[in-house]
Amino acid sequence: MNKSELIDELSRQLDIPYKKADKIVNAIFESIEDAMKKGDRVEVRGFGSFVMRDYRPYIGRNPKSGEKIQVKAKRLPFFKAGKDIKDRVNSRK
Numbered sequence: 001m002n003k004s005e006l007i008d009e010l011s012r013q014l015d016i017p018y019k020k021a022d023k024i025v026n027a028i029f030e031s032i033e034d035a036m037k038k039g040d041r042v043e044v045r046g047f048g049s050f051v052m053r054d055y056r057p058y059i060g061r062n063p064k065s066g067e068k069i070q071v072k073a074k075r076l077p078f079f080k081a082g083k084d085i086k087d088r089v090n091s092r093k
Contacts, residue, residue: 036077046084053078 011021043049060071
């Protein structure tokens, strides 16, 4: 499912106009993004949590030339699924 399909589904389930559903989805995503930029952890009970992870610098390799290159330290977003959603996804129907 991509973002537009999520918006379509929200619009259909709540019987609201597409533009309103689009604003809701964008507001949720922007709120998560803003919190993560500040370094906050975002937890949605029953769904999962979003956190920023710090990665140390390391020596990598250019796959095209084989040349060794220095990869800088970086922070990347990470999502960890919650137990409830794992159980629902893995349950047999």
